[in-house]
Amino acid sequence: MEKKVITVTSPLLPSLEEFMPYLQDIWGRKWLTNNGHYHQELEKALCEYLKVPYISLFTNGTLPLMCALQALRITGEVITTPYSFVATTHSLWWNGIKPVFVDIDPETCNLDPDKIEAAITPKTTAIMPVHVYGKPCDTERIQEIADKYGLKVIYDAAHAFGVEVNGKSILEAGDMSTLSFHATKVYNTVEGGALVCHDEQTKKRIDYLKNFGFAGETTVIAPGINGKMDEVRSAYGLLNLKQVDEAIEARRQVAIKYREALRDVKGIRVVEDMPGVRHNYSYFPIFIDAEAYGMTRDELYFKMKENGVLGRRYFYPLISEFSTYRGLESARPENLPVATKIADCVICLPMYYNLTKEDIERVINCIQK
Numbered sequence: 499m500e501k502k503v504i505t506v507t508s509p510l511l512p513s514l515e516e517f518m519p520y521l522q523d524i525w526g527r528k529w530l531t532n533n534g535h536y537h538q539e540l541e542k543a544l545c546e547y548l549k550v551p552y553i554s555l556f557t558n559g560t561l562p563l564m565c566a567l568q569a570l571r572i573t574g575e576v577i578t579t580p581y582s583f584v585a586t587t588h589s590l591w592w593n594g595i596k597p598v599f600v601d602i603d604p605e606t607c608n609l610d611p612d613k614i615e616a617a618i619t620p621k622t623t624a625i626m627p628v629h630v631y632g633k634p635c636d637t638e639r640i641q642e643i644a645d646k647y648g649l650k651v652i653y654d655a656a657h658a659f660g661v662e663v664n665g666k667s668i669l670e671a672g673d674m675s676t677l678s679f680h681a682t683k684v685y686n687t688v689e690g691g692a693l694v695c696h697d698e699q700t701k702k703r704i705d706y707l708k709n710f711g712f713a714g715e716t717t718v719i720a721p722g723i724n725g726k727m728d729e730v731r732s733a734y735g736l737l738n739l740k741q742v743d744e745a746i747e748a749r750r751q752v753a754i755k756y757r758e759a760l761r762d763v764k765g766i767r768v769v770e771d772m773p774g775v776r777h778n779y780s781y782f783p784i785f786i787d788a789e790a791y792g793m794t795r796d797e798l799y800f801k802m803k804e805n806g807v808l809g810r811r812y813f814y815p816l817i818s819e820f821s822t823y824r825g826l827e828s829a830r831p832e833n834l835p836v837a838t839k840i841a842d843c844v845i846c847l848p849m850y851y852n853l854t855k856e857d858i859e860r861v862i863n864c865i866q867k
């Protein structure tokens with residue numbers, strides 16, 4: 499009998515039974531989008547869950563990045579990481595901003611604060627770090643540098659839903675943070691996202707920007723875009739929020755099993771929890787030292803695939819290697835030795851709340867053998 503394929507991710511879904519009454523209510527209200535009842539309810543519920551005062555829902559996690567840059571009127575050059583999903587850098591490109599790539603820290607895979615200052619020029623206006631795999635960036639060091647040079651900080655927190663440091667939301671850091679609620683994320687609204695800011699005035703501006711710039715029936719105050727989340731996905735989001743803690747706990751149990759089994763495998767490095775951090779276990783990356791392990795990352799990746807275990811080379815290739823960015827001075831591999839190495843040795847293992855014991859064992863066996 500053919501073995502079942504273990505996918506790299508699986509969406510957290512609300513029960514259809516629970517979803518139907520919400521749909522019936524939406525059908526009854528006949529108000530499908532434009533800051534409807536469920537949109538408002540989900541913004542309120544997310545503020546509470548994420549412990550932040552202001553949040554604006556979006557239709558995906560890319561538009562909040564683009565709108566954050568507009569809201570803060572960022573221009574010129576922005577320092578960012580090549581070790582992320584392309585949307586991070588694309589948001590700069592779509593705003594006519596030049597990305598300046600800075601290398602990453604080998605432990606956290608986040609922007610290395612020690613390397614930021616050397617990349618600052620008179621044109622630099624902001625820093626756009628990413629909390630990669632939900633691991634918190636060194637927000638204190640980054641803020642110190644930003645304050646010293648008068649720069650804004652926008653965190654791409656697409657992976658960092660629910661992450662806390664010493665009981666405080668990671669989303670409090672910087673000027674703004676963005677979230678993605680894509681189907682593959684810890685918390686999803688099918689497609690969706692949000693922009694977190696720290697004051698009412700800014701929230702108002704963001705809400706104008708995501709609605710074509712409309713500030714009234716006949717007033718347009720900025721070249722806004724359509725970034726609104728609809729009622730159906732907002733209701734779905736309310737239901738998923740009820741079960742996200744349970745899902746995070748289930749993911750934590752998967753991470754514990756992976757770590758126990760793989761920590762001592764020669765040539766494999768696993769990530770450990772950081773003290774004082776509430777992690778969300780959004781991804782489980784392993785890093786392969788080909789010489790010590792006896793197999794390259796790609797050899798292992800394809801071996802897993804042959805055995806019906808789908809990993810993901812995330813992030814590979816680096817953003818700086820895509821044709822749009824390759825020509826930039828800061829994109830040269832010799833400028834990014836750590837990121838280049840990490841991108842060549844990483845595999846993210848299957849990670850979701852309903853991975854079975856047998857699935858986990860199959861993944862582990864594939865790597866231990």
Ligand SMILES: Cc1ncc(COP(=O)(O)O)c(C=O)c1O
Binds near residue numbers: 585
């Ligand atoms: C780090 C990062 N930033 C931005 C995004 C874009 O989010 P979305 O797919 O919701 O537009 C993603 C999505 O995978 C991501 O991983």
